[in-house]
Structure formats: structure tokens, C-alpha cells
Amino acid sequence: MTRRIVVRLLQAAAVLAVVATAVFVLLQFAPGDPFAAALDGTNVPPSVRMEWRARYGFDLPPAERFVRWIGALAHGELGYAASRHRPVADVVADAVPRTLLLVGVALALGFAAGILVGLVQARHHRRWPDRLLGALTLGGVAMPEFLLGLLAMTWLGARWRLFPVAGIASLGDTATWPAWERALDLLWHLALPAVVLAVGVAARVARHQRAALLGVLxxxxxxxxxxxxxxxxxxxxxHALPNAIGPVLALLGLALPSLIGGAVLIERIFGWPGMGLTLFDALLARDYPLVLAAVLLATVVAVVARALTDVVAESVAPRRARIP
Amino acid sequence: MNPLLSVQDLHVDAPGEGRSILRGVHLTLDAGETVGVLGTSGSGKTTLALALLNLLPPALRARGRVEFEGHDLRTLNHAALCAVRGRRCAMVFQEPLTALNPRQRVGAQVAEVATAHGEHDAARAMRSAIDLLGRTGLTDPGERAQRFPHQLSGGERQRVLLAMALLLDPALLIADEPTSALDVTVQAQVLQLLREQQRARGMALLLVSHDLGVLATTCRRLLVLHGGRIVEDAPTPQLLAAPVHPHARALVDTVRPAERRA
Structure with missing residues (x-):
């Protein structure tokens, strides 16, 4: 077991190193830098441009910048996000909990709903509830998240005004509200983006859960x-579910990275100020230190999720291997 | 007196394969009676056992009457059928490893019969389960009850299945090849246990097997199942001494070839 964990950690480190290098190299082909929009106008003297770029090290050759960046990373330094006028670490520290909340709630909702739908389908195998839910889950798998997001925003948000169309908190002086009211407000804003993200998860989970249950039945x-x-x-x-839940739980590790990818679009659509929106804005602002940090962070989450899934899968099903 | 179990004209078809497995089975069984169903593989004996409690796989279609304690189990609604299964009529299966849930401790699997039927609360059900496991010959039943099926031997697993079936004192026990998956010495022990429990409880036993030796030592009456029909129905000594149907005669001959040739 210990040996497995060590091997897993080494693999994770290797993946991180490869991703960090690849993203850094790719960004060298992208045009501009964080100061392109502000400084590259005609009426800025070249000496000013030179000075600002020199201050943040953008005048150095790429190889040297890479070495410096890796060196800083090793010390836990993520650099400065020029587009936010704040250190990258501060921006990330604000955004990460919001994305974790969104993705965590979506995962929990998606798995709970998916397992339930799978159970109902298996219970009524080949009768109308199974067929109806089967059609719905197929739709859920096929439906792009951004389309569902826009539909939900249009109808539930704009037309029927049941939910806010964007943001993480109501306008006004929410800081003075009591804590429970602020929490409720947060949940109200969370509802649409979380449910939209959860739909795709639930549909995939339900299809796997149904198949696993039917196999066990x-x-x-x-x-x-x-x-x-x-x-x-x-x-x-x-009797059926405990024996059919394993392959579905293994989906957790696979769902998380794709969910983070989906969160980029959903956060953009619903103005949810998490890592996805931060990455999107950072790309538009050519704030490459922030882009690098966001991509690395997503990689860490994906790698850790994979490793944890493997460990969990092994501890859930050790008995199978020991049956004579 | 009405018989405990009365099966009339039971047919089971496999529509997908276009063949019939049972073609009009009639049998009756009185309370406390021990009856053996003898059949070669493919004769439909497992199908018969499953059909009695409506446990056939969905691909098979049954028709006919299965009257048990005055109810037709074939037409009973599901809730009422569940109340009969495990409580009034219990079943022991052939392959004790696959017949037990691999993810549940065996004590809990036995106790569940009582809790599901609302007989005992969880703690009392577990106590009676462990008590019964001990009476079925499991050494250290309290510890064994905490194990998973794969941590028990084949004989121990079959005892667990038997305890599960006996927990609520059923009026009828259906045992489908309960000893075929066990080696010979364990087979003898489990059969002995089955006979003891049947006598002690005075329950009826329907024992299904391909093994005439197993049936002859346990049952007072034997049925021979052949080609989906009961071709012979006689008290055990009579069947052994003078089988009428050619197939029954052939089966008896396999057990005592020397004697019959003499």
C-alpha cells in the first residue's frame, strides 16, 4: 500500500512537471503580455514600456523566465497578477473556495440524483419509467452545458425571475446582513449554475448506475x-446497490476534471467569480502568470482526484481479489 | 385436510428460446412431509423449485396453480407474496458462495430475515441469528457472524444459508441441491443437519437433487422429474424396489447396478 502511494505521488509530480512546462511553452506562442493593452499605444514612450516590462521580468528571454518561474514556484511564489493589481496568490485564494463550492455542490447533487435515477430505472427495468428516464439521461449527456445554462438563465432567471441571472451575492450592502441571510443569498445565487453543472453529471452517473445495477440483479x-x-x-x-456502487464511485475521479472544464463556461455565463472566470478573464487580459497559476491548479485537482479515486476503489473492493 | 402445498398443471416456458421447461407438473405435499424431487440435469428441477415461490428469471413464463396454505402464490400480490417468502416457505440454494451477498456480514444476512418481516428488532434478530448459527453447527457463531461469506468454508456457508431459511420456522423448506457444491464429508454433515432440523421442527421438506442417494436417505416419498413432467410418484422404498417408469428404472439402476442385475 505504501509503495503504491509513493508511486502515485511520483506519477502526480511527473504529470505536474509536464503540464507546467507545456503550458509555459504554449504561452510563448501567444501574442502580447499583461502590459500590451495598457502600454503598447502610440503615445507611450518606448522607455516607459521598457521600464515596466523590466520591472516584472517580461524583457528576459523565455528560457530564463521559465527557470525563474519554476524557482519561484518551488518557494510557493505564484507571481503578480498585473490585470488585478494583486499578487496571483491573493486572487487564487479568493477564487478557489468559490469554485470548490460550485463544483462540490454540483458533484454532490449530480451523484445523488444520478444514483437515484439509476435505482428507479433498475427497479422498473424495461417499463415506462426506465424508458422515460433513459431518454432524459441521454438528453442530459448530449446537452451542452452552456446551452442549458443559457436556457436556465433566460427562463428561470430573466422571464420568471425565480433566480438571479448572475453573480455571487445580491447588490447592496450585503456585508451588514446577518450570516444566515448572507448564506441563503449565496445559495440562491448558487442554485442555477450548480444545478446546470449537476445535470450533466447526473445523466452520466445514472446511465452507469443503471447498467451496474442491472448487471448485479x-x-x-x-x-x-x-x-x-x-x-x-x-x-x-x-443487496444490489452496495455491489454496484464501485464503478460509479470510480466516476468521481473522472468527473471532477471535466467538471472543472465545464465550470469555466458556467462561471463565465453566470458571472460566478471563481477560478474558471478568473482564468477566462486572465486569458483576455493576457495576464499570463495568472493563467499559468490557474491551469496548474486545475491540474493539481485533476491529479489528486485521480489518485484518491484509485485509493478509494482499492479500499472499497479488496474482497473481490481474495475470493478463492 | 388440505395439503400444505398443491401444485396443479404447472407449466414454465422459455418464450425467447421457444421451448418448454415444465409441461404440466402436479404435486402435493402435506405438512411435515419429506418429499424428494429426482431429476437429471436439464430436467427442470431448479426451475420447479424457483417457480413455486415466483422466483423465476424474467425470461421465463409460468402458468398453473401453486397453492400454499390456501393461497395461490402465482396470483398473490407482491406484498403478500413477500410475507410468505422467508417466513412460511423458505428456500436453500445450490451454490452457497454466490447465494450470499459478498458485501454483507453473514450474521446480518441471517438476521435480516427477521427484521424485514417485522418479527424482531435488529438486536434481538441478531441474537437469534447467532443462536441459530450455533445450532446449525457453526463453531464460535458470534465470531463467524461478523465474517463476510468469502471468509467462511463451503460447509459453513451452506449452514449460514440454512440458518437464514430456518430463522422464522417456516412450514415448508425448499432445498435445491443443497449439498452438490460441497465435498462428500461435508455433504453428509449438512444432510444430517437438514434431517435433524426437519424432524425437530416438524416442517415439510421439498428436497431437489440429481442424487438418488441423497434423496433416499432423507425423504419418505420421491418424485421423478423427466422431460418437464413428474413421471413417477411413490414412497421411497417402493420406488427403490420397483420403479415403474423406464427413466426412473434407469436412475435407480445407476445406484444399485450389481443388485438389480443379480
Missing amino acids: GEDYIRTARAKGLGEWRVLWH
Whole structure:
């Protein structure tokens, strides 16, 4: 076990190194730098441009900048986000919890709903609830998140005014509100983007959960459970689900990275000021230190999620391997 | 007196494959009676056992009457059927490893019969489960109850399945090849246990097997299942001494070839 964990950590470090290098190299082909928009006008003297670029090291050759960046990273320095006029670390520290909240709620909602839908489909296999939900989950898998986001925003937000169309808090002096009211306001703003993100997760989870359950329902011990006089739901919940949840939990590690990708679009659409929106804005502002930090962070999350999933999958199903 | 179990004209078809597995089975069984169903593989004996409790896989279609304690189990609604299964009529299966849930401790699997039928609360169900596991010959039942099926031997697993079936004192126990997956010495022990429990409880036993030796030592009456029909129904000594149907005769001959040739 210890050896496995060490190997996993080394793999994770290697992936991070490759991604960091690749992103840095790719950004060298992108035009401009954080000062391009502000300083490259005709009426700025060349000496001023030179001075600002020199101050933040943008006049150095790429190889040297790479070495400096890696060196700073090793000391936990992420650099300065010129577009925000703040250190990258501060920007990230604000944005990361918001994205974790959005993605975490979407994952929890998506898995809970998906497992439930899978159970209902397996319970009513080949009857109308199964077919109806099957069509819906297929739609959920096929539906692009941004389209669903725009539809939800248009109807639930703008037309029916049930939810705010964008942002993370109501306008006005919310800082003076009591804590529970602020929390409620946050949830109200979270509802649309989280549910939109959760729909795709739920649809994928449901399809996997249904298939896994149907595979297990043919097993002998299910027949035993029925012969004991258990009702169908109890059979599903106590005997089928524990044996069919493994492959679905393995999806968690796969869903997280793609969810972070989806969060970029959803945060942009709903104006949710998390890492996705930060990355998007940083790209437009050519704030490359911030872009690098955001991409690296997403990579860390993906790699850690993968590693954790493997560990969990092993600890959930060690028994299978030991059956004689 | 009405029989405990009365099966009339039971047919089971496999529409997908266009063949019939059971073609009009009739049988009756009185309370406390021990009846063996003898059949070669493919004769439909497992299908018969499953059909009695409506446990057939969805690909199979059954028709006919299965009357148990005055109810037709084939037409009973699902809730009422669940109340019969495991409580009034229990079942022991052939392959004890796959018949137990690999993710649940065996004690909990036995106790669940009582809690699901609302007989006992969880703690009392577990106590009676461990008690019964001990009476079925499991050494250190309190510790064994905490194990998962794969941590038990084949004989221990079959005892667990038997305890599961006996927990609520059913009027009828259906046992489908309960000893075929076990080696010979364990087979003898489990059969002995089955006979003891049947006598002690006075329950009816429907024992399904391909093994005439197993049936002859346990059952007072034997049925021979062949080609989806019961071709012979006689008390055990009579069937062994003078089988009428050619197939029954052939089966008996395999057990005592020397004697019959003499």
C-alpha cells in the first residue's frame, strides 16, 4: 500500500512537471503580455514600456523566465497578477473556495440524483419509467452545458425571475446582513449554475448506475434476498446497490476534471467569480502568470482526484481479489 | 385436510428460446412431509423449485396453480407474496458462495430475515441469528457472524444459508441441491443437519437433487422429474424396489447396478 502511494505521488509530480512546462511553452506562442493593452499605444514612450516590462521580468528571454518561474514556484511564489493589481496568490485564494463550492455542490447533487435515477430505472427495468428516464439521461449527456445554462438563465432567471441571472451575492450592502441571510443569498445565487453543472453529471452517473445495477440483479444473492421475502426496494438498496456502487464511485475521479472544464463556461455565463472566470478573464487580459497559476491548479485537482479515486476503489473492493 | 402445498398443471416456458421447461407438473405435499424431487440435469428441477415461490428469471413464463396454505402464490400480490417468502416457505440454494451477498456480514444476512418481516428488532434478530448459527453447527457463531461469506468454508456457508431459511420456522423448506457444491464429508454433515432440523421442527421438506442417494436417505416419498413432467410418484422404498417408469428404472439402476442385475 505504501509503495503504491509513493508511486502515485511520483506519477502526480511527473504529470505536474509536464503540464507546467507545456503550458509555459504554449504561452510563448501567444501574442502580447499583461502590459500590451495598457502600454503598447502610440503615445507611450518606448522607455516607459521598457521600464515596466523590466520591472516584472517580461524583457528576459523565455528560457530564463521559465527557470525563474519554476524557482519561484518551488518557494510557493505564484507571481503578480498585473490585470488585478494583486499578487496571483491573493486572487487564487479568493477564487478557489468559490469554485470548490460550485463544483462540490454540483458533484454532490449530480451523484445523488444520478444514483437515484439509476435505482428507479433498475427497479422498473424495461417499463415506462426506465424508458422515460433513459431518454432524459441521454438528453442530459448530449446537452451542452452552456446551452442549458443559457436556457436556465433566460427562463428561470430573466422571464420568471425565480433566480438571479448572475453573480455571487445580491447588490447592496450585503456585508451588514446577518450570516444566515448572507448564506441563503449565496445559495440562491448558487442554485442555477450548480444545478446546470449537476445535470450533466447526473445523466452520466445514472446511465452507469443503471447498467451496474442491472448487471448485479442477475446474481444469485439477489435471488436469495427475494427468497427471504424482502421487498424490491430493500433488495435494491441493501443487496444490489452496495455491489454496484464501485464503478460509479470510480466516476468521481473522472468527473471532477471535466467538471472543472465545464465550470469555466458556467462561471463565465453566470458571472460566478471563481477560478474558471478568473482564468477566462486572465486569458483576455493576457495576464499570463495568472493563467499559468490557474491551469496548474486545475491540474493539481485533476491529479489528486485521480489518485484518491484509485485509493478509494482499492479500499472499497479488496474482497473481490481474495475470493478463492 | 388440505395439503400444505398443491401444485396443479404447472407449466414454465422459455418464450425467447421457444421451448418448454415444465409441461404440466402436479404435486402435493402435506405438512411435515419429506418429499424428494429426482431429476437429471436439464430436467427442470431448479426451475420447479424457483417457480413455486415466483422466483423465476424474467425470461421465463409460468402458468398453473401453486397453492400454499390456501393461497395461490402465482396470483398473490407482491406484498403478500413477500410475507410468505422467508417466513412460511423458505428456500436453500445450490451454490452457497454466490447465494450470499459478498458485501454483507453473514450474521446480518441471517438476521435480516427477521427484521424485514417485522418479527424482531435488529438486536434481538441478531441474537437469534447467532443462536441459530450455533445450532446449525457453526463453531464460535458470534465470531463467524461478523465474517463476510468469502471468509467462511463451503460447509459453513451452506449452514449460514440454512440458518437464514430456518430463522422464522417456516412450514415448508425448499432445498435445491443443497449439498452438490460441497465435498462428500461435508455433504453428509449438512444432510444430517437438514434431517435433524426437519424432524425437530416438524416442517415439510421439498428436497431437489440429481442424487438418488441423497434423496433416499432423507425423504419418505420421491418424485421423478423427466422431460418437464413428474413421471413417477411413490414412497421411497417402493420406488427403490420397483420403479415403474423406464427413466426412473434407469436412475435407480445407476445406484444399485450389481443388485438389480443379480
